[in-house]
Amino acid sequence: MYTGEEEQSLIVAFVHGYEAGKANKNLTDEISKILNIDYGISKPAVGWPYQVKVYSEKNNCSWVEGFKAIIQEIIFKHRTSYA
Secondary structure, three states: OOOOOOOHHHHHHHHHHHHHHHOOOHHHHHHHHHHHHOOOOOOOOOOHHHHHHHHHHHOOOOHHHHHHHHHHHHHHHOHHHHO
16 A cells, blocks of 8 residues: 655554554553563653654654654554464
8 A cells, every 4th residue: 555655644544544443552551561671761742753763863863764663563463463
């Protein structure tokens, strides 16, 4: 599926739309949990996008690259759940 340009605002909108369609917040909760527990980046009121920003700054990468890295961790961590 072609989704166009990769940028933070489009990714955030897609993720929230995905969760709204599924009627749960498992993905954003998992993103926040990994960033908090594994990387010590707590979730402030502005939420998981800010956590991804902090992670990306610490790793000298763009927000999009940081998001992709976290999503890869989630997929590999739970890969047997999807089999």
